[in-house]
Amino acid sequence: MLKRFFIALFLFPLVIEAQVQDVIITDRPSFSESAYVVPFRSLQFELGSQFRFSSFDSPKGERTSTDITALDALVRYGLFRRFEVRVAGLLFNSIEFGENSFLNNAGLGFKYQPIYEKGLKPNLTLFAHWEWFRSDKPEANLDRMKVVNKIAASWTILKKGGILVNLGTLYDYEGYLPNTNTLSTMFSYSFTNRFGAFAEYALVLPEEGDNVQFIDAGVTYLAKERLQFDAIYIHRLAGKSNYNELKVGISFRLME
Structure with missing residues (x-):
């Protein structure tokens, strides 16, 4: 029973012991995707609010501030064993910046876990996402689609801790x-x-432009076996366009 509690604690992209997979493991709001999928025939909801505070130099040399408040959602369903389908998007996004006052996106994806090991052995997951972006402002030219692919691997190196690594392309x-x-x-x-x-x-490495770095830290709290709360603070480093962001969220799972 104690081992089960340790597993339930890691609500984020890593679990401590991989003996049981019927607890919440959240893919939102951190940058990394977890190396686990939701259980077969389970429906999981992940909701969160974002508060971003940023400033950067405009092309005219002026210092500009951009404040963003958003509500995002991720719905995941275990279609098969070790395979989930997901729908994600912004339910609301308010941007105080020039003409682009509203932006939203929607995404459809899947996640497959070909390697699932118990104890201290690594786990591996393959992930793909198709995302559509749009803006209410035609001049913003933001009606587009992108594809995100990732490989996620987790490794429990301590009884109470472990490492997660993601490699991805956009x-x-x-x-x-x-x-x-x-x-x-x-x-x-x-x-x-x-x-x-x-x-x-x-670390984000575009083919054109400057590299972008993200440094963040967060906490998780397990209120009940299938109910969690989370909070994360993010600092973005990208030349002169840095920002700080706070995200808080809740996740819960419905079992079939």
Whole structure:
């Protein structure tokens, strides 16, 4: 029973012991995707709010501030064993910046876990997502689609902690964004059977333009076996367009 509690604690992209997979493991809001899928015939909802505070130099040399408040959602369903389908998107996104006052997106994807090991052995997951972006402002030229592919591998190196690594690519069919490679790594640790914390570093490498780095840290709290709360603080480093972001969320699962 104690081992089951340790598993339940890691609500984020890594679980401590992979003996049981009927607890919540959240793919939102961190940069990395987990190396696990939702159980067969399980329906999981993940909701969160974003609060972003940023400033950067405009082409005219002026310092501009951009504040964003958004509500995002991710719905995951275990269609087969070790295979899930998912729908994601922004339910609301308010951007205070120039003419582009509203932006939303929707995504459809799947996740497959070909390698599932128990105990201290690594786990591996393959992930693909198709995302559509649009804007209410025609002049914003943001009606486009992109594809995100990732490989996620997790490894429990301690009884109460482990490492998660993601490798990914992003391809924009419309050519609005440069093709991009991504790398992220996360370390997570459990303090009690309900409270955990994690730290993450992510590197975004576009074919054109400057590299972008993300440094974040967060906490998770397991209220009930299938109900969790989370909070994460993100710092983005990208030349002169840095920003700080706070995300808070809730996840719950319905079992068939």
